[in-house]
Amino acid sequence: MIQIKESNVTIMVKNMDKSIQFYEQIGLTLKQRWDNHYAMLTAEGITIGLHPGGNDNAGSGTVSIGFMIDDINEAKLLLDDFSIPYKEDDGKSGHYLHFSDPDNSLLYFVVPKWLTWP
Numbered sequence: 001m002i003q004i005k006e007s008n009v010t011i012m013v014k015n016m017d018k019s020i021q022f023y024e025q026i027g028l029t030l031k032q033r034w035d036n037h038y039a040m041l042t043a044e045g046i047t048i049g050l051h052p053g054g055n056d057n058a059g060s061g062t063v064s065i066g067f068m069i070d071d072i073n074e075a076k077l078l079l080d081d082f083s084i085p086y087k088e089d090d091g092k093s094g095h096y097l098h099f100s101d102p103d104n105s106l107l108y109f110v111v112p113k114w115l116t117w118p
Contacts, residue, residue: 008040009065012053013103019050022102025082027067043067053103064106072097075109 013019016036024030028041028048039050048065069075072095079086079099086099094112101107 006047008047008049009063010049010051011101011103011105013050013101014053015102016050016052018102022084023048023050026078026084026107064108066108066110068112069109070111072109072111079109 011019016033016039020030020033020039020041023041028043031040031042031047033039036052041048041050046065046067075097076086076088079097084099086097089096089098093114094110097109099107099109
């Protein structure tokens with residue numbers, strides 16, 4: 001049986017520089033970049049790959065990526081600092097801030113109600 005060592009989610013993007021800047025602004029770190037062919041950004045527990053998708057690509061629209069955090073107000077300040085619009089939702093499973101990347105891929109920060117941080 002194959003042993004998976006690591007995984008990533010790849011997002012098709014229109015502008016590599018703009019997308020890398022966006023993901024760095026929300027807290028990911030650039031791990032590797034191969035010119036404008038591919039880039040990998042990381043945060044604890046996730047690696048996101050960015051791949052050029054052409055100018056007609058409008059983002060996935062059907063996938064969302066969540067980033068679990070412990071301070072919703074800190075996330076609001078971060079998004080406000082970079083003028084990233086968001087929608088707040090205090091749902092049954094957590095307190096959410098829904099937003100999109102430059103290619104309309106759906107993202108969210110959440111303080112989950114089902115987890116307690118160590």
